[in-house]
Every structure is written in structure tokens, then in C-alpha cells.
Amino acid sequence: MNSIQQQIADFVEEYAMQTSIQTRVLDLVSEVGEVAKEVLKGSDYGQTTFQVTSEWSMELADALFALVCLANSTGVDLDDAVQHVLKKYQQRFDETGEMGSGQ
Numbered sequence: 001m002n003s004i005q006q007q008i009a010d011f012v013e014e015y016a017m018q019t020s021i022q023t024r025v026l027d028l029v030s031e032v033g034e035v036a037k038e039v040l041k042g043s044d045y046g047q048t049t050f051q052v053t054s055e056w057s058m059e060l061a062d063a064l065f066a067l068v069c070l071a072n073s074t075g076v077d078l079d080d081a082v083q084h085v086l087k088k089y090q091q092r093f094d095e096t097g098e099m100g101s102g103q
Contacts, residue, residue: 002077002078002079004064004068004078005068005071005072005077005078005079008065008068008069008072009072012069012072017069018073019073021070021073021074024066024069024070024073025070027066027069028063028066028067028069028070030066031059031062031063031065031066032063034059034062034063035059035060035063037059038053038055038056038059041053042056
């Protein structure tokens with residue numbers, strides 16, 4: 001993800017989109033809400049099995065953009081973070097047979 005992080009950092013700088021961490025978090029939550037809205041639309045509000053909507057990929061990309069902006073704003077290298085979390089999940093699965101931490 002380093003190339004994506006750098007692309008987004010360059011874009012944010014070019015278009016003077018710097019903002020506070022609080023705003024980044026709120027933007028991320030808002031974008032994830034829009035992903036959820038697409039799930040509602042794609043499942044007739046839970047009445048049918050989800051079908052990908054025409055806006056699905058764009059909403060996922062908006063959420064990814066917001067997440068990467070937050071990571072960049074807080075100095076998180078997502079490549080490194082993802083490697084650590086995969087090890088954590090692998091260890092948890094090896095120990096408990098489950099991925100969730102609530103077991």
C-alpha cells in the first residue's frame with residue numbers, strides 16, 4: 001500500500017486537503033456509512049441477498065481514500081500495519097481456531 005499511500009498523500013498536498021485528525025475520523029465514518037447504505041440498496045433493505053450496486057466500487061474507494069488519509073495524517077505505514085495484523089490473526093487462529101478476539 002505504500003504506493004497508494006504516497007499517491008494519496010501527493011493528491012492531498014496538491015489540492016490542499018490537509019485537515020485535522022478529528023475531521024479525518026469523521027470523514028472515514030461517513031464514508032463507511034455510505035458503504036453500508038449501498039448494502040441496504042443492494043439488498044432491498046435486507047429483504048434479498050446483496051447484489052453489488054453500480055456505486056459499490058466507488059463507495060469502497062471513497063472509504064479507502066478516507067482511511068489512507070487518516071493513516072497518512074497519523075504517520076501509519078499501512079504496509080507495516082497490515083503485516084502485523086496478519087501475524088496477529090494467524091497467531092489467534094492457530095491458538096483458538098477463530099479469527100475474532102471475543103472468544
